[in-house]
Amino acid sequence: MKSVSKLVTNINPSGVVKVLIFGGKPGLINEECQRMITAVSPNVQLQEVTEWVNADRKGDFTFKEQLDALLAEAEVIFGAVFPRDITARSPRLKWIQTMNAGVDIVLDTDIMQSRVMLTNASGIHGPPMREFVLYLMLMHAKQASLSFQLQREKRWEPFTPEMLYSKTCGILGLGKIGDEVARLAKAIGMRVMALDVRRMTKAKYIDVMLPPEGLRVLLSESDFVVIALPLTPETTGLIGEEELHAMKPTSYLINVARGKILDEEALAQALKEHWIAGAGLDALSNEPLPVDSKLWELPNLTLTPHVAGRSPHVIVALTNLFCENLRRYLNGEKLFNVVNKKKGF
Structure with a gap:
């Protein structure tokens, strides 16, 4: 987790700090987690209002x-x-802790232009997401869909699965998630290439480190391309028709970041016409995916409903991060994971 040099000043004269929880899904931050938060200080007053926020976002003003x-x-x-016009409706608001590593959900809101401190959950989702990337790679390398089909049809027809060992894993974005993927890929014997706008220091588990200008090199050499970038104006639509054509016809694309980084129309064409061998998508531009989307019908595509970062342990880890930041906030100390609003991450 990263910290910033600027201290947070708490000047609430009453000493009481009112904290609201918007979990997205009611009950996500359960009673045990809420007790962890209130245990930080007797001055913390906590209220979970997820259902009200969800209604507000849908235009239900009950x-x-x-x-x-x-x-x-x-x-x-x-x-x-977050509810509509949150900073205008919250004149005393000083700090928002998001529950996600990416903050694209607030990029076009008044939060980004406000003086409210914004921190993210970078580092929390890395372990489950690295495993999920491995799962998607193995699904394709070991031809899992073919195994399922043979079992359904009661056919015993041996085939030859591929190995990940010695294959090249190209990672777009070397933040906490991309870094975790790189470590795991190297541990199982893959050659690891990585591209990042912020980091050029090559760790021992990375074989080739590239700047943004090296995108075509990474795409052309990788057997598995993993998108682990934040969604920003610069990364929106980064992978389109030209980039897909730059990939090997035997390669696979995996997106566990944000759907809008990828041109899904171009991907559908690439999969149908076999520009690439297959893809695994855990993030889509429109979620839930519309029932009439052509992506559902593609046999060389593995779709999962944005669950790569989920785990029974993630919520506790997320709450622990918030509790540590809340303790720091109350003590006027540096907060972890402060977002650079100009960069969007």
Whole structure:
């Protein structure tokens, strides 16, 4: 986790810090996790209002009066999703801790132009996501879909699976998630290439480190291309028709980042016409994926409903991060994972 040099100043004269939780899914931050938060200090007053926020986001203003009253007093928010016009409705708000590593959900909101401190959950989702990337790579290398088909059809027809050992794994984005993927890929004997805009120091588990200008090199040499980038104006639509054509016809594309980084129309054509061998997508531009999407029908595509970062252990780890940052906030200390709003990560 990274910290910043600027100290957070808590000047609430009453000493009481009102914290709101917007979990995205009611009950995500359960009673045990809420007890962990309130145990940080007797001055913390906590309220979970996920259902009210979800209603507000859908244009249902049944609870608007109650929600506005709480927002008007809130100093800290721990959230996965956020209500409309949050900073205008929260004049006392000083700090938002998001529940995701990426902050694209707030890129086009008033939060990014405000003076409210924004921290993310970078580092929390790395372990489950590295395993999920490995799972998607193995699904294709070991022809899992063929195995499932043979079992359904009661056919005993041996085939020859591929190995990951000695293959090249190209990673776009070497943040906490990309770094975890690189470590695991190297541990199983893969050659690891990585591209990152912020980092050029080559760790011992990375064979080739490239700047952004090296994208075509990475695409042309990789057997598995893993997208682990944050969604920013610069990365939106980064992988399109030209980039897919630059990949090997035997290669696979895996996206566990954000759907809008990838041109899904171009990917559908690439898979149908076999520009590449296959793909695994855990992140889509439109979620849930519309039932009429052509992606559903592609046999060389593995789709999962944005679950790569989920685990029974993640929520506790996420709460621990928030509790540590909350303790630091109350003590006027540096916070972990402060987002650079200009860069979007």
